[in-house]
Amino acid sequence: MRIFCPHCGERGLEEFTYAQDAERARPTDGGATPTKEWEGYVYLRDNLKGPRREYWYHGGGCHAWLVVERDVSTHEILSVTVP
Amino acid sequence: MCITLFNYQENLLPAMRYSFLSVFTQALRGHTGWKPAWRKAEPAPSYDVVIIGGGGGGLATAYYLAKNHPEVGRIAVVEKGWLGGGNIGRNTTIIRSNYLLPGNEPFYEFSMKLWEGLERELNYNAMVSQRGIYNLYHSDAQRDAFARRGNAMLLHGADAQLLDKAQLRREVPYLNYDNARFPVQGALVQRRAGTARHDAVAWGYARGADLRGVDLIENCEVTRIFQENGKVTGVETTRGTIRAGKVAMAVAGSSSLLAAKAGLRLPIESHALQAFVTEGLKPLIDTVITFGAGHFYISQSDKGGLVFGGDIDGYNSYAQRGNLPVVEDVCEGGMALMPMLGRTRLLRSWGGIMDMSMDGSPIIDKTPVDNLFINAGWCYGGFKATPASGFCFAHLVARGEPHPVAAAYRLGRFAEGRLIDEKGVGAQPNLH
Numbered sequence: 001m002r003i004f005c006p007h008c009g010e011r012g013l014e015e016f017t018y019a020q021d022a023e024r025a026r027p028t029d030g031g032a033t034p035t036k037e038w039e040g041y042v043y044l045r046d047n048l049k050g051p052r053r054e055y056w057y058h059g060g061g062c063h064a065w066l067v068v069e070r071d072v073s074t075h076e077i078l079s080v081t082v083p
Numbered sequence: 084m085c086i087t088l089f090n091y092q093e094n095l096l097p098a099m100r101y102s103f104l105s106v107f108t109q110a111l112r113g114h115t116g117w118k119p120a121w122r123k124a125e126p127a128p129s130y131d132v133v134i135i136g137g138g139g140g141g142l143a144t145a146y147y148l149a150k151n152h153p154e155v156g157r158i159a160v161v162e163k164g165w166l167g168g169g170n171i172g173r174n175t176t177i178i179r180s181n182y183l184l185p186g187n188e189p190f191y192e193f194s195m196k197l198w199e200g201l202e203r204e205l206n207y208n209a210m211v212s213q214r215g216i217y218n219l220y221h222s223d224a225q226r227d228a229f230a231r232r233g234n235a236m237l238l239h240g241a242d243a244q245l246l247d248k249a250q251l252r253r254e255v256p257y258l259n260y261d262n263a264r265f266p267v268q269g270a271l272v273q274r275r276a277g278t279a280r281h282d283a284v285a286w287g288y289a290r291g292a293d294l295r296g297v298d299l300i301e302n303c304e305v306t307r308i309f310q311e312n313g314k315v316t317g318v319e320t321t322r323g324t325i326r327a328g329k330v331a332m333a334v335a336g337s338s339s340l341l342a343a344k345a346g347l348r349l350p351i352e353s354h355a356l357q358a359f360v361t362e363g364l365k366p367l368i369d370t371v372i373t374f375g376a377g378h379f380y381i382s383q384s385d386k387g388g389l390v391f392g393g394d395i396d397g398y399n400s401y402a403q404r405g406n407l408p409v410v411e412d413v414c415e416g417g418m419a420l421m422p423m424l425g426r427t428r429l430l431r432s433w434g435g436i437m438d439m440s441m442d443g444s445p446i447i448d449k450t451p452v453d454n455l456f457i458n459a460g461w462c463y464g465g466f467k468a469t470p471a472s473g474f475c476f477a478h479l480v481a482r483g484e485p486h487p488v489a490a491a492y493r494l495g496r497f498a499e500g501r502l503i504d505e506k507g508v509g510a511q512p513n514l515h
Contacts, residue, residue, distance in 0.1 A: 001406045012407075012408070013406050013407070013408050014407075014408040014411075017397075018397050018398035018399075018513060021399075035498055036498070039497060039498040040348070042441075042497075042510050043350040043441045043497040043498070043510055044348040044349065044350055044497075045339065045348065045349070045350070045351060045352050046339070046343075046348060047339035047340075047349070047351060047352050047353055047399070048339065048340065048343065049340065049401045052399070054398070054399070070398075072353075072399045072400050072401050072402070073401045073402060074402055075400065075402050075406070
């Protein structure tokens, strides 16, 4: 897997650190069922096959946080953007 | 190995038993008289219990359900591929019960005891070898943590022994004791731990379940889980509809995908773990060794290959392969520990998909859907748990309440804050 960093160009995976799913939305205060909402945010995952957007950190390069769209079934990188 | 001459179990016809006598007789006949170890079953329209997943967990569950709880009725195992074709067929074969936390240690020690009697129980040679495991420590703090873990193991009836450097050096002389960065100071050793032949475990449970009347149905993928009024009623499969009184899921690696068919979201992410084997060598490592300064574990198979592994790749994946940075990291760990490994040639590496749970511990529980049960989240430690996982899941499915040693593995523990986090890293599955 190689990731094309918008700042540094195409680099090997060892320069990057995976952080998390970029789509998870933090619950707002004052929800009707806070325990359920926080359980869903902190612990539960859709974890499906196919493309998903993720945060990656380019620690071995420009130190930027990137949003990488990647297919978890094939490891294909579909897009890389700066959030 | 188990050689039994006259101890015929009930339900097992003498002709089906493996024994010294049967091997000897077959040898005289040129091994032409062996029968298949289990039937190829066709799906019936309905069962009392349908177990989804024909891997170690599902087959062990079927065996213990049929043996310990015959009152449940007719049982089937449906498997999308072939029996034992998933993670039970591609792991590093280590069995051990060296855990710290009270939610874990009694369960894994129960599993260890089942391993010790497994071959006699199944009349099948699973090549269980109690060759011991050495967890190396490299600092004073790590020694203290290992002493605490060893004491926890002793309190739960397991065996543990803390070795200092001189004692360890006598037993395992070939480590790099001069590593300036990560000096080997000693090890926590569990002498009853060891390895088992992973495929044979699946095959032994399959044969045992089949002999007790369980239908083992291969090439049968579940495509839908039917529910009525919040209660499971059956499954749609690629080989037709099967009605079921109870449905038990044991599909680690694909748990989230299957649970989604029942409308559930799980505290699980799928990650790739790689493992490695070298070309066959003469006997070199007669035990299991883990490097405490990195993540590296190694043993030698009976065919002579050095079998080793390390961390998961660290990002979500359903691709059954990993990437090169982890290969490099694992090999660096091996070289730091045993420089002699640099002379060996890697024969194969492979990847499998792990159910990484949010606290690093498994789930054996009911689900919000009545009569739908789940056995999942084994991270990359499921193999050693196979016997107890099946035993406790069968108990749960039959009686509707958890087995005492698996009582902490609840699906609801995350919302309640009752995590079983051996490593203490929180809800970061890629770090467990």
